[in-house]
Amino acid sequence: MDLMSAQRVYLDHAATTPVRSEVREAMLPYLSEQFGNPSSLHEEGTLAREAIESARESIRRACSAPRHDLVFTSGGTESNNGALLGAVLAARSRGAARPHVVTTAVEHSSVLDAMSFIEAIGGCADIVGVDGEGRVDPGRIREAITPETAIVSVQAANNEVGTLQPVREIARETRRRGVPLHVDAVQLLGKMPLRVDELGADLVTISAHKVEGPKGVAGLFISKAMRIERWMRGGGQERGLRGGTENVVGIIGFARAVDLAAADLERGAMSAAEKLRDAIRSAIEDLFPDARVNTPASGALPTILSVSFPGIEGESLVKLLDLLGVSVSTGSACNAGARKPSHVLESMGRSAREIRGSLRASLGRTSTEEEAGLFIERLREAVERLSALAPPVVGITGNPYQGG
Secondary structure (H helix, E strand, O other): OOOOOOOOEEOEOOOOOOOOHHHHHHHHHHHOOOOOOOOOOOHHHHHHHHHHHHHHHHHHHHOOOOOEEEEEEOOHHHHHHHHHHHHHHHHHHOOOOOOEEEEEOOOOHHHHHHHHHHHHOOOEEEEEOOOOOOOOOHHHHHHHOOOOEEEEEEEOEOOOOOEEOOHHHHHHHHHHHOOOEEEEOOOOEOOEOOOHHHHOOOEEEEEOOOOOOOOOOEEEEEEOOOOOOOOEOOOOOHHHOEOOOOOHHHHHHHHHHHHHHHHHHHOOHHHHHHHHHHHHHHHHHHHOOOOEEOOOOOOEOOOEEEEEOOOOOHHHHHHHHHHOOEEOEOOOHHHOOOOOOOHHHHHOOOOHHHHHOEEEEEOOOOOOHHHHHHHHHHHHHHHHHHHHOOOOOOOOOOOOOOOO
16 A cells, blocks of 8 residues: 555544544633743732633533542542552551552553552552453452541543443442542543543542543542542642642643533544444454454443454554554553553453554544544455564455445
8 A cells, every 4th residue: 555645543542532623722822921920929820810710620620529529630540640649648647557459450651550559658558450351359358448448549441441330339348447538530521521530539530641631631529528548749729739730731731622522422423433433343353353452342442442362562553554544542541651461451361462452442532433444454464474474363344344
């Protein structure tokens, strides 16, 4: 195929999304005439402060969070770290000798890496395993809770395979024990309805750039009954928890993106993406009988599809697909340069060959049937090329992708 003229297909929306035109338009005034520092007392500062507070309330409404405050951060990683460290430091201030944290083996690296830091400062952690679909048993969370548990942290939806966690059931267990619950809802936002007050969580992480908003801005919902320690020293911004001048332009874009995503969900925008995902899944299963789909057939996000091609290096497959005009990933973008096996697939019991040959395609609001068809066509070409360089371990049939 002519690589120079090939239409590019972007299927890595779980890593990041393009900034929506309406979001850019909302941000533009705050890149020029509305430039004030929201901590300043003059008119320019007051206008910036009012814009931030309006954006804060807009996001709280869109996410049904009347009983939660919203603190703006620099990203989902900071929100996750802030929730965990803030809860651990608060437990220590109350006299806990060794604050304890419970989480799962498939969490984002910003949660799992925080466990190591918490242990380094005198805390301890239990990391609960999952089943073959990447789902945790709420009973195992209950069993891991101790009198010293400062917080439980569970993602709403997995960023690599799309598995949905039983958050409400876990929340019932944590409430019974009087333990705060943190939910990483970064991947859920904009893909399925997020009603914070119905989750039963005390802290909830969301991020702008997963919903066609700008990078570098995110949020942490904090229950008004929850008390955590500040995790960033400096000024008294963001309820005194997160010092530093707020990213005004990013916050404005964040609010607009969340409003638009909520409206899209009400119109059923993700149902089209789900149909495309299911069509791609079916085509892959027909074309590659030896491939293994890692994303559960049910109880998963409508936009993520993880597949393993045993005997083919996933990184080579992703790079060749890029040359063929398709953007996908092997898993989490945050771990893309680490050259470490997927801890998610390891926890799900996948073999080393399956983990090495994994690929994640993630769709978005703008994904089309034409793009899905091009992806399957180019995936077949890529697998054929790579199979020719090694023993033919991945079977390929002649079934073409059929959209619809």
